[in-house]
Amino acid sequence: MSPAALHIGIVACSAEGAALCYRSLCAEGARRMGPHAHPEISLHTHSLADYVACLDRGDLAGVGALMLSSADKLARAGADFLICPDNTIHQALDPVLPRSPLPWLHIAGEVAAEAAARGYRRIGILGTRWLVDSEVYPGKLGEHGLQWLRPPPDDRDELARIIMDELVYGVFKPDSVARLQGVIERLRDAGCDAAVLGCTELPLVLDDGNSALPTLDSTRILARAALDRALRPA
Secondary structure, three states, rough: OOOOOEEEEEOOHHHHHHHHHHHHHHHHHHHHHHHOOOOOOOEEEHHHHHHHHHHHHOHHHHHHHHHHHHHHHHOOOOOOEEOOOHHHHHHHHHHHHOOOOOOOOOHHHHHHHHHHHHHOEEEEEOHHHHOOOOOOOHHHHHHOOOOOOOOOOOOHHHHHHHHHHHHHHHHOOOHHHHHHHHHHHHHHHHHOEEEEOOOOOOOOOOOOOOOOOOOHHHHHHHHHHHHHHHHHOO
16 A cells, blocks of 8 residues: 555445445555555444434534544544545534544535536436435535436435435335336436436445436545545645
8 A cells, every 4th residue: 555645534424325435445446556455444433323313303513513523533543534425414514624623525526526527417416305405415516517406305205215214224125226216217307417326325226227317426436536635645
């Protein structure tokens, strides 16, 4: 491993998404650094139940406190910068940044930059109900001059159910995948030219091969951006 590589800290939330991000860092690291190589990586997570309790009561300050607690622990573990492979809790990131002991990459910011680089114009937003209802993606997409579209309420409810009742537990049902594909088809019919997989578990069941629209895999986009940062220290 290159001695110049920075230490990546992962502020995790849900197990499946965090595991996919970690595996992506290691697999891409080996491709870019040589066999079996990747930067040093540390991960910390509070219980997902603690995050869900805060989200259910609209307590973004509580979400931020959990994120900051993880940030402090990762700083003490020697991390140089932080990523969070959970789109939903990025709602709470802005107030965390001034108090964080380390800098962060923003998952939606990285996805928006990728969407712009690929030449997309109107992005459909998929994710939990908390995420889809938020300004996390509209704000970052707008900074790049991109349009966006949220699914209609019934589709948002179905997305939330599949993600929180199945995907975060590693349960992948063919009929649920078909329902997710239907959401993307309706976004395509509404004029979208790409779909952001704005839940870090969605890439476990959706990709360009089974989607009616090109997909923006937020988990792997973040992992690649983190490797870029780790391997080209400022």
